[in-house]
Amino acid sequence: MTVETTRTESPRSKRRMILDAAIDNFGKVGFEHTKWATIADDVGIGQTALYHYFESKVHCLLTIMSTELERSFERTQAVTAEIDDPAEKIRVAVLAAFDVTPREALQARILMSHQDLLVGQRSSVREEDERQRARGLVRDIEHEWAELIRDGMFAGAFERRDELVLSRLLLGMVNSVWRWYRPDGAHTLEEIAQLTAGACVRLAR
Amino acid sequence: MTVETTRTESPRSKRRMILDAAIDNFGKVGFEHTKWATIADDVGIGQTALYHYFESKVHCLLTIMSTELERSFERTQAVTAEIDDPAEKIRVAVLAAFDVTPREALQARILMSHQDLLVGQRSSVREEDERQRARGLVRDIEHEWAELIRDGMFAGAFERRDELVLSRLLLGMVNSVWRWYRPDGAHTLEEIAQLTAGACVRLAR
Known part of the structure; x- marks a missing residue:
């Protein structure tokens, strides 16, 4: 390799x-x-x-995870910044989540597979620093999407519901794709992205 | 303990x-x-x-996972059997997924945390048997929910889309709750169940 x-x-x-x-x-x-x-x-x-x-394989893994989380957070900011329509913001953000290089797709899958690593405190200082960074980014991403949903509620485009729970449900759905998507599977990532984006907009409405 | x-x-x-x-x-x-x-x-x-x-801790864990999958599969069958309305079937099935004992909630969380274990072949025969059983049940559950969605499409209640991908998205959303739900959290499981059931019905429509 x-x-x-x-x-x-x-x-x-x-x-x-x-x-x-x-x-x-x-x-x-x-x-x-x-x-x-x-x-x-x-x-x-x-x-x-x-x-x-990297002081350990785990330290490297945690860094991969926080790097992927940061990339994802910034990408969502970037693609939604210039859009006004709340439903279109959600649609574009979800499509962007799947518009990734093969290595970014691997990185997203690694993040999904090792989420449990973010739960327990690490005894090594550098590992624990990276874990805290990743946890902070998970919260930032949840609030970033909750804000997209809340903006739509205030604009009258979406019904008022708990936006943080909705954000977690939406992210749970989007991220779950990385568990089963394979490049040689029955559907292209583009097809899955379109179906998921539609589902997320309906979820928010 | x-x-x-x-x-x-x-x-x-x-x-x-x-x-x-x-x-x-x-x-x-x-x-x-x-x-x-x-x-x-x-x-x-x-x-x-x-x-x-159980010949190993992993064998025991795989058995916990397949037992939880089987319970979930049968529960969905049982609660939807007598219902005709497609949206109501989905709503009731999602609510049932969260109507669990504290130990079943732990079991669902364990299943989520160790899904990766279902990917790679085991060298032990008993572990591999249990892994295959669990994988079969994952597929059965995906098809069970796809059927609920397809019935709604044929009945004209839901728009026609790829029902297997929708089923996976819906299950990804429902199961993701076990990652963040905690009994002492900001929302009761009942509140989360209602929000998720609504989201799943909108997703299918």
């Missing part, structure tokens, strides 16, 4: 290369079955250098 | 007692942190006797 990124020499991009190699390995053979040494080999660095960036 | 069941002496109920003790422990301290010996102690049997029923 090789890393499919353009390699540059800055420390920042080495960190990104490690994350990409980890996503590819965790996504394909699973977190449990991935050896730390394989990631070092894929990136072409020694294990000591690897530990400089 | 003690087992909260009525103890009888038949082999069948001992198996049930082990499952209940395992649910309580997995639900409260987590699968990883539960010691096999604790379950034996809770039930009041030796570890050798415990191995007679």
Whole structure:
């Protein structure tokens, strides 16, 4: 397995290369079955250098999760900013959630599979910092979508209901797709995105 | 921790007692942190006797998962059998999914947390048998809900769309509640059930 990124020499991009190699390995053979040494080999660095960036496989996994959560939060902000119609905001945000590269799709699936990791406190400081960051982002995303729904309620487009519970239901539905979607499955991601976007708009109405 | 069941002496109920003790422990301290010996102690049997029923902690966990899936499948059948109106069938089925005992709620949460276990083949024959049983039940449940949705489409109550994808989206939404619902949270399970049932009916329409 090789890393499919353009390699540059800055420390920042080495960190990104490690994350990409980890996503590819965790996504394909699973977190449990991935050896730390394989990631070092894929990136072409020694294990000591690897530990400089991530102190453990779990630390790396938590970083993948918070990175994916941050990407998702920012993407939703970006695609909805210029839209006024509340239903269209929801539709566009859901379509954007599925408009991802194959590696981002893997990353979303890894996030879904390891959500439990966000529940229990970590004994390592760096792992715990990353876990707190991820938990904060989960809350930010719930409130981001709750706001999209609430705006629609105030505008009279959606019926008034508990917007935070609705936001969690909507996100639960959207994220659940990553559990069963496979690139070689019966439906393209585009088809699933359209069906899900429609379902989310009806849910909010 | 003690087992909260009525103890009888038949082999069948001992198996049930082990499952209940395992649910309580997995639900409260987590699968990883539960010691096999604790379950034996809770039930009041030796570890050798415990191995007679379940050859591993994973075998026990897979059995909890397939038992919960079977309960859920049968419950949906039972509550929808006598209802004609398609939207009412969906509403009643969703409400029933949340009309659970505290232990069933734990069991549903355990099922959500360990779904990944259903993906990869097990090397042990008994574990693999139980995994296949659980996977079969997941498919059965998806088709059960797809049928509820398709009936509504044929009756003209719901718009025609891909009923299997809609069923998966609906189940993804319903099941996601077990990730964040806590008995001491801001909303009662009854309030969440009503909001979710409404959302599922709108999703299907």
